[in-house]
Amino acid sequence: EPEVTQTPSHQVTQMGQEVILRCVPISNHLYFYWYRQILGQKVEFLVSFYNNEISEKSEIFDDQFSVERPDGSNFTLKIRSTKLEDSAMYFCASRPLAGVDEQFFGPGTRLTVL
Amino acid sequence: AQTVTQSQPEMSVQEAETVTLSCTYDTSESNYYLFWYKQPPSRQMILVIRQEAYKQQNATENRFSVNFQKAAKSFSLKISDSQLGDTAMYFCAFMRRGTSYGKLTFGQGTILTVHP
Numbered sequence: 734e735p736e737v738t739q740t741p742s743h744q745v746t747q748m749g750q751e752v753i754l755r756c757v758p759i760s761n762h763l764y765f766y767w768y769r770q771i772l773g774q775k776v777e778f779l780v781s782f783y784n785n786e787i788s789e790k791s792e793i794f795d796d797q798f799s800v801e802r803p804d805g806s807n808f809t810l811k812i813r814s815t816k817l818e819d820s821a822m823y824f825c826a827s828r829p830l831a832g833v834d835e836q837f838f839g840p841g842t843r844l845t846v847l
Numbered sequence: 848a849q850t851v852t853q854s855q856p857e858m859s860v861q862e863a864e865t866v867t868l869s870c871t872y873d874t875s876e877s878n879y880y881l882f883w884y885k886q887p888p889s890r891q892m893i894l895v896i897r898q899e900a901y902k903q904q905n906a907t908e909n910r911f912s913v914n915f916q917k918a919a920k921s922f923s924l925k926i927s928d929s930q931l932g933d934t935a936m937y938f939c940a941f942m943r944r945g946t947s948y949g950k951l952t953f954g955q956g957t958i959l960t961v962h963p
Contacts, residue, residue, distance in 0.1 A: 764948065764949055766949070766950070766951075768951070774955070775938070775953045775954060775955045775956055776892070776938060776940075776951075776953040776956075777953070778950045778951060778952065781948045781949065781950055783948065788948040789948045789950055822890060824892060826892075826951075828949055834880045834897060834899075834942060834944070834949070835894055835897065836894075836949065836951060838884075838891065838892035838893075839891075840889070840890065840891045841890050841891070843890075
């Protein structure tokens with residue numbers, strides 16, 4: 734069964750460094766999402782992406798964040814200058830069509846900022 | 848903006864018994880979906896059950912069923928014949944229908960522990 738994959742599973746970085754979190758959505762899906770979950774807290778929406786552009790973003794998704802789909806298969810989240818408070822689990826999700834409501838989640842990347 | 852509230856931070860149940868997790872939400876939308884997601888210790892988010900707001904009939908998936916009260920904006924999850932593998936964090940989530948972008952708004956989650 735197709736699934737969303739994410740790499741790495743755990744990323745440790747120093748404050749101020751750039752990180753890129755990678756996701757491979759399910760191949761025929763058209764809508765892509767990033768969510769964040771700070772330890773012990775709820776899952777929060779960051780951004781949605783469709784047709785090679787951002788369709789919606791939350792207040793969390795400031796200028797430090799960017800997304801792209803560089804090659805038609807990967808979907809990446811870049812954090813330019815990480816802060817301690819960026820430490821969280823980051824989930825990628827994808828959805829096939831506008832009429833299909835289910836989002837398929839990846840296993841997540843745990844980001845630790847020291 | 849939509850909000851989703853889960854007022855039970857933790858619940859526990861004995862194996863084979865029934866447990867109900869509560870969720871309330873607030874929205875001005877009339878057309879939307881509601882979901883329950885399960886997050887086991889592995890952290891992977893797994894869809895448990897979905898409900899379309901325009902359907903009056905409550906959704907069921909095997910041992911999982913919902914009690915959807917649209918007027919009260921309530922969406923509870925009932926797990927029957929609880930199993931050890933049901934131990935997980937459960938999130939209630941909301942999504943507007945009729946928009947292409949499908950942002951999910953989650954509640955705070957309920958940690959469910961099933962005891963042998």
